[in-house]
Amino acid sequence: MKFLASTASLLATTALSSSTTTDAAKAPHPLHPKFRSQLKCPYAENWLTKGAEAAANELGIDISSTHQHQQNSNRKLLGSDLPIAGSCTYSNSWTGDKSCMNFHGESWTLDAMVERCSSEQDGVASQGVGCEDTSDDVSGWCVKDVSTAATSMMSAPEMKEEASLMMLSAMASCDNNKMACEAFVQGTFVAIGSCASGAGGGGSSASDQADMTMEGNKCIIAPGAIGAAHQAGFSEGYSTSCPNTPAQDSPYMWPLKWAANFQTKNMGFGSDDIKFESRGRTFYALDKNWKRSDTTYQLGTLRTVGQGPCENIAGDSDTNGFGCVLNNTDGMSTMIHKGGTMYFIDWKEDTAPAVVGESDVSKIEGCSKINMAVVGNIRSDWYLDRRGDDTDVQYLGDQHVFYPDPDEGPIPMLAKQWRKKDFASQYFTMSMLGNPPNKVDKMADASVEDNMHWPMILNIPGEGFGDDMLQVYTNHELLTDEDDDLFMLVENYIESGGECPENNSFNGDDEITVSPPVQEVHIPSNLEVEEASWMTNEYTFSPVWQVPMRPVVTDMGAVASVSAAMSKPATEVSDRVTVESCYDEATKSVDMSFHFHDIDPTANGRLPWMAIGYRSSEVCAMTPPSGCVTPIVLITHLEGEGEVPRAHSTSLLPTAKTLSSDAFASMYMLARDLGETDDHSDVSVIAPQVSNAAVSITRSSLTTDDTVTLNFKRVVGEKPEQLNLMYAIGMSAELGIHTTRKCFVINAFPACSSPDGEVSVVDSTKMEDAAIKATLGSSSTTVSMVSTFVTLAFSCMIGVAVWF
Numbered sequence: 001m002k003f004l005a006s007t008a009s010l011l012a013t014t015a016l017s018s019s020t021t022t023d024a025a026k027a028p029h030p031l032h033p034k035f036r037s038q039l040k041c042p043y044a045e046n047w048l049t050k051g052a053e054a055a056a057n058e059l060g061i062d063i064s065s066t067h068q069h070q071q072n073s074n075r076k077l078l079g080s081d082l083p084i085a086g087s088c089t090y091s092n093s094w095t096g097d098k099s100c101m102n103f104h105g106e107s108w109t110l111d112a113m114v115e116r117c118s119s120e121q122d123g124v125a126s127q128g129v130g131c132e133d134t135s136d137d138v139s140g141w142c143v144k145d146v147s148t149a150a151t152s153m154m155s156a157p158e159m160k161e162e163a164s165l166m167m168l169s170a171m172a173s174c175d176n177n178k179m180a181c182e183a184f185v186q187g188t189f190v191a192i193g194s195c196a197s198g199a200g201g202g203g204s205s206a207s208d209q210a211d212m213t214m215e216g217n218k219c220i221i222a223p224g225a226i227g228a229a230h231q232a233g234f235s236e237g238y239s240t241s242c243p244n245t246p247a248q249d250s251p252y253m254w255p256l257k258w259a260a261n262f263q264t265k266n267m268g269f270g271s272d273d274i275k276f277e278s279r280g281r282t283f284y285a286l287d288k289n290w291k292r293s294d295t296t297y298q299l300g301t302l303r304t305v306g307q308g309p310c311e312n313i314a315g316d317s318d319t320n321g322f323g324c325v326l327n328n329t330d331g332m333s334t335m336i337h338k339g340g341t342m343y344f345i346d347w348k349e350d351t352a353p354a355v356v357g358e359s360d361v362s363k364i365e366g367c368s369k370i371n372m373a374v375v376g377n378i379r380s381d382w383y384l385d386r387r388g389d390d391t392d393v394q395y396l397g398d399q400h401v402f403y404p405d406p407d408e409g410p411i412p413m414l415a416k417q418w419r420k421k422d423f424a425s426q427y428f429t430m431s432m433l434g435n436p437p438n439k440v441d442k443m444a445d446a447s448v449e450d451n452m453h454w455p456m457i458l459n460i461p462g463e464g465f466g467d468d469m470l471q472v473y474t475n476h477e478l479l480t481d482e483d484d485d486l487f488m489l490v491e492n493y494i495e496s497g498g499e500c501p502e503n504n505s506f507n508g509d510d511e512i513t514v515s516p517p518v519q520e521v522h523i524p525s526n527l528e529v530e531e532a533s534w535m536t537n538e539y540t541f542s543p544v545w546q547v548p549m550r551p552v553v554t555d556m557g558a559v560a561s562v563s564a565a566m567s568k569p570a571t572e573v574s575d576r577v578t579v580e581s582c583y584d585e586a587t588k589s590v591d592m593s594f595h596f597h598d599i600d601p602t603a604n605g606r607l608p609w610m611a612i613g614y615r616s617s618e619v620c621a622m623t624p625p626s627g628c629v630t631p632i633v634l635i636t637h638l639e640g641e642g643e644v645p646r647a648h649s650t651s652l653l654p655t656a657k658t659l660s661s662d663a664f665a666s667m668y669m670l671a672r673d674l675g676e677t678d679d680h681s682d683v684s685v686i687a688p689q690v691s692n693a694a695v696s697i698t699r700s701s702l703t704t705d706d707t708v709t710l711n712f713k714r715v716v717g718e719k720p721e722q723l724n725l726m727y728a729i730g731m732s733a734e735l736g737i738h739t740t741r742k743c744f745v746i747n748a749f750p751a752c753s754s755p756d757g758e759v760s761v762v763d764s765t766k767m768e769d770a771a772i773k774a775t776l777g778s779s780s781t782t783v784s785m786v787s788t789f790v791t792l793a794f795s796c797m798i799g800v801a802v803w804f
Contacts, residue, residue: 078130079141079163079190080104086113086127090120091734100131100165105147107158116162121661137168140191142181168194175217179234218287219245221387222374224739225423228388231376233340237287238379247381247540252416252432252453254380256287257479260455261406266302266467269524275467276300276326281356283486284377285479290487291337291377294356298328303466303523332356336490337377343369343490343500357486361493367500369490383420383430384540389740392421392574395539398434403456406474415456425529425620425743426461452478461527464621468526531745568593568752573744577727582752583719589681590716591752596635596708596729601689606733607637607645610708613652615724620743623654633674634667635685635710637733644691647674647683647710656735664735679715686711722747 078084085108088101101120103113110127117123141163148158166177166189174195181189219242220235221227231238240256241249259281266276280295303323332354334345346365347354354363386393396417402410414434419427433454454476460469479486490500568580568591580593596610613632616624624630630652637645648671656663675683686709728741 078102078104079143079188079192080161082106082159082161084128084130086110086125087129087131088113088117088120088123088125089131090117090123102130102141102163102165104143104161104163105159107147107160112160131163131165138193139166139168139174139177139195140181140189140193142166142177142185142187142189144185144187163190179217219243221379222376225389225391226375228391228420228422229378229382231286231289231379233289233372233374233376235289235339235376237285237289239287240380241544242381244545245381246385246387246538246542246545248542248544250381250384250540250542252541253384254284254286254378254455255452255478256380257285257481257483258454259283259477259479259483260473261475262293262471262473263404264469264471266300266469267526268467269462269526274300275323276302280332281475282473283357283479283483285484285487286377286380288484288487289339289376291335292487292489293335294332294358295328295334296332296356298326301325303462332358334358334489336487337372338487339376340372340374341369342372343367345489345493359485359489359492361489361496361498364489364493364498367490367493367498369500369502371502381540383418383428384538386536386538390423390574390742392534392536393538394419394421394427394534395537396429399431401431401457404472404474413456416453421529421534422461422463423741424461424463424525426463426525426527427529427534428461429457429459429527430455431457459527462523462525464523464525466523569748569750571744571746571748573727574742576729576740577742577744579744579746581723581746581748583749584713584752585719587713588715588717589713590720590723590749591682591713592711594710594727596710596727597704598706599687599689599708599729600706602732604733605690606639607687607690607708608732608739609637609730609735610635610645610710611652611728611730612710613726613728615726615743618724618745620726622652622657629653633710633712634671635708637687637690645685645687645708647685647712648672649674649677649680659736667735674712681713683712685709719749 080102082104083106085103085105087103089098090101091098101117103116110125113125113127117125143161143163146160146162148160164185164187166181168174168177174191177195178189178191181187217234217236219239220232222230222232238256240253247253261279261281263279264277265274267273268275277297277299278295279297280293282294283292284290301323302325330353331349332347334347334354336343336345345367347358348363348365351363354360384393396419399415399417400412401415403413403415405411415431416434417429417431419429421427433452433456436452455473457473458471460471462468485492494500568582571579571581573579576597578595578597580595582591583589584591594612599607599610601607611632611634613630615621615630616626616628619625622630632650632652634648634650635645636648650667650671653660653663653666656667674680686707688705689708723746724743725746726741726743728738731737731739
């Protein structure tokens, strides 16, 4: 379960299904260390090696049931002329709902279908039964030819196809489903239903409505936390006027087509010492979802995302025992990112050296590519708005800074600044040129528009996976369509006879020493969000968009009146979670109410899982630094649990971050009803979305029609100074991927006062035993289920026993 890991790991550890044969997909070779500085997304190396078919699932492959074999006259409606041999129903790893795939062709045997279906999560193969296509939200079929050639002169080729039903959604119009099918699955999209009735097979009303806000196939951002900064990999580009976006037509977004020299310096935590630096030039064509970066200098110890294989490992205590030592101070390496694919170019060293912007493909030594799936290039308004999961923005205003002019050295310039908070509760700071460049000759030539504002300085946090970075842009230049050849390097190289395989190593060099994986080491950052310094301030200078006013929790108003009556002050953790808390001296317990906002039932009518995790330290990590289990309160709404969701005490196992089915099963087996634990009382879950029953306990006016509220009291002993907590909200009712998560701290614990004066008495001496039982379970079936975790649990007993 990844709900307490970083949201950016949404694509990191998901077990993606095979899209071709029944053989498991082989992981590519690791990325060459010289290109590591090009990857700045956490868990990048993990999710880049997993494949892309799940992205198509995220965009619409979703079906809940099957129906009987269709007649041959209806084959066109099923996307294939071949007869149906059977189907496979499975759990969509992104949505948690049931999905379905048809097997077409008489060459499919039952054994082959069972084997293929077993590669999917909870896959169940059915012979002679096809997927149902009666939903109003159906868009079409994604049909992939998986035929095999004849094995001998006497045998015939096997004609086999797989057809997955694709659905319309807020993120998936007819055109987007078509693109997802063709780009990610390499299949053929056959439109049906409303998508087939429109012009060109893509003009349904749902599609038209989506296109109004997406400019057709442009302006589409990536799903989840990735969308906080990135376009979708299948987006055809971005625009300065993306409809209905907060920064529409803002003069302070990045230009779409531009180039600049970059210089980066990485600094370690608690020090201004430079650990690593690099230089080069970057070229953008964001209107086409393109980027090129030529790196000409790298020196020092690089600690960054996905820190895996490395030729020279840093082993000193200053680097926590890992990091790549790079000394590439001559020559050049090139990265090109186009849509959902990233290319890496290695240049020959025995010829005339390549130069920045090199277009002579005869100088290329080798080429490699990796599939970025739904991750496209940066969107030009990424730092201006709050779009994307688990993110926030803060407009800071103007500030004079010393800017490193290439000719004159540091010169004073006016910068307009924004801070963008990420999933790890760290922040980026983007400094844009405050005064138009025509007033500052050093920034650009006189042809630049008066309202052009160049990117100047970007401060990038390590996000727990590396050192913080400061990046400066100089020698800016506007690009035009005439400069597109800069981005066509790979196509020109292949046209000249070269190859660019999907292989992340160069020159067959597989003998690379492996350093410790970065996700097992948390690197502190100097850019951690301080609650005292942060407030939401979404201001974009858009002449079109008016950002809605957000309610502010103050000492006055409804929230304050409830807090006064109950002596439980409200802490607005995010726009998804608000927490009320107080301390009861008589029972040595904390009284807590967690309000999960904007919770809607999933397609099967069940609410997604929600969880509160108890961090053993201030480190924001799914697995504590000690590697132990993490105590959690888990809210589930599963079949057979009744009308209202239930709260459970259980433990988050470290292996759950790999989406291990054994880990999920163990967590379910470890779960105990929260109200039955010795140290909890007054437990209730209020969910008006799924229950018409009268609510007997109402503790706050913060509960609304789309809010799920968890109430409980828990014995803690003496009043805590603060609680280090984290929350997550899932995509489905079953344990799996989260849609959002956040670490937070609660330190408001005034004395509780109850209107009726009644309190619940709990024996605090049972607290430690209760926590141990909740972690290890109490039944014999649990022992057999979690035998592989017993050693770990006992080694972490001390940390688990004290939850707060």
